[in-house]
Amino acid sequence: MKINKKFEPLIFSIFMILGISCIISFVMTSMNVGYTAFFLKSWMRAWGIAFVVAFLASNLLPFVVKRIMRIFIFVENKA
Numbered sequence: 787m788k789i790n791k792k793f794e795p796l797i798f799s800i801f802m803i804l805g806i807s808c809i810i811s812f813v814m815t816s817m818n819v820g821y822t823a824f825f826l827k828s829w830m831r832a833w834g835i836a837f838v839v840a841f842l843a844s845n846l847l848p849f850v851v852k853r854i855m856r857i858f859i860f861v862e863n864k865a
Contacts, residue, residue, distance in 0.1 A: 812829055
């Protein structure tokens with residue numbers, strides 16, 4: 787499948803968000819619900835919510851962090 791190079795960061799981001807939200811929602815669901823008959827249903831619901839939240843955060847948080855980083859003055863260590 788050939789995809790335009792300009793979409794590479796977006797596709798990479800989506801796959802990273804899928805993976806991270808999958809792992810975190812699995813761990814949190816297993817900790818909170820345990821491995822019961824409702825585990826799969828609970829995990830899929832949590833994963834869907836986690837993906838949406840992670841996608842929004844990954845697109846909005848960099849702007850906030852960049853503003854915060856302007857507070858600091860970075861200098862090179864001359865050792």
